[in-house]
């Protein structure tokens with residue numbers, strides 16, 4: 398089977414005007430989030446206003462890329478054929494230290510390494526069509 | 539005008555070869571109208587949901603044209619698994635406002651023959667965020683597994699607690715001649731089944747089915763001319779907290795807390811007053827988390843109670859007496875409507891081998907998304 402079979406293509410992030418700067422930063426190895434200058438609220442994903450106080454234009458900051466697994470699952474039944482070869486893989490919700498949450502895959506070890514409370518560090522996986530996808534691996538102190 | 543449920547019906551459920559989405563809608567609608575003693579031209583309101591197998595931007599208009607009716611009010615509602623309950627809430631509001639006398643709420647889909655199990659899984663995975671979830675291979679079971687893992691961590695939920703839900707509901711489905719999954723199911727089978735998204739195994743996940751269901755919500759005086767088998771709508775409520783899994787405000791406490799509180803306040807009842815519960819069970823953890831969030835059990839106590847038989851027909855809270863989405867069937871928004879149809883049958887004393895003795899009050903709950911949209915109903919024997 399050809400590797401360009403569209404059913405085997407993983408869905409690339411569908412970038413919007415709200416998120417173009419975020420994905421551009423990922424391509425350069427930086428994980429960014431927003432903090433509202435008016436009220437201090439931290440939010441993700443990016444949008445042109447603060448969801449807490451409605452102030453316009455929250456500022457963009459660079460995350461240190463360190464976080465903690467809030468919950469995880471080991472996926473055995475892939476949602477589409479594109480992910481079948483990856484099974485079993487870890488899907489996790491990671492709370493980054495600055496106060497925002499991402500869904501990611503845990504890389505850099507067997508799925509059995511996953512546990513709630515595990516400290517992780519962001520890494521960037523190249524996307525087939527260019528750009529990069531933030532993922533995490535266990536943080537080794 | 540006081541709204542009542544004047545008619546309720548469902549089609550066969552399971553693999554219905556040759557079924558079509560609109561034909562299932564029409565079959566359920568005709569049966570519900572017959573149950574209410576109404577002619578199709580007496581319907582002045584139509585509420586529909588959505589279809590994955592035959593999607594359309596305006597599904598209620600498609601249904602009206604297909605069914606051959608021209609109601610003055612018509613709309614399609616999309617709130618995932620909360621849709622059926624939301625349709626009843628909206629229909630009740632339309633009747634109360636004097637806008638409609640007889641509202642037909644109808645849901646159906648032919649997911650199993652129209653999409654197949656893999657097609658349905660893939661189509662449903664598209665509810666994931668197009669940038670921040672889908673590229674990571676999120677599936678709906680995986681999203682609920684994130685909830686299950688956190689509930690295990692915080693609340694002491696175990697695999698046995700979850701398995702006891704699927705086993706209990708299978709027992710109920712075995713008493714229902716139309717249920718899709720009627721083979722015996724043991725704790726051992728449930729606990730050793732193929733892993734889908736750890737910690738959720740095969741029997742922790744709902745079925746994929748063809749089928750449809752419909753209700754008629756009427757002004758009480760309009761219904762009185764046609765039927766003496768109405769069911770009272772005592773209370774309802776909604777809460778909507780997020781859409782995507784990564785945006786869940788909590789993985790252990792959900793909007794069903796507020797939606798149920800609204801419904802109980804309107805009805806003037808408490809969870810202790812409920813005789814039978816029909817609660818959304820897309821996964822075993824869905825039901826367990828909702829039972830605790832709603833307040834039927836204190837935090838951490840639903841699992842042990844379920845192991846102890848709490849949800850059996852003679853338990854403290856007979857629940858999902860038809861077998862639920864896990865064993866009766868799940869055909870999109872109709873899946874949530876099966877819960878309401880079952881509550882109506884219990885309150886009318888028409889539930890046959892699975893009848894809960896003396897059932898006078900029923901709690902029904904639907905949740906859509908990743909425990910995102912919630913709608914609760916409290917129904918009573920007229």
Ligand SMILES: [Zn+2]
Pocket residue numbers: 433434435436437438447448449450451452
């Ligand atoms: Zn702000």
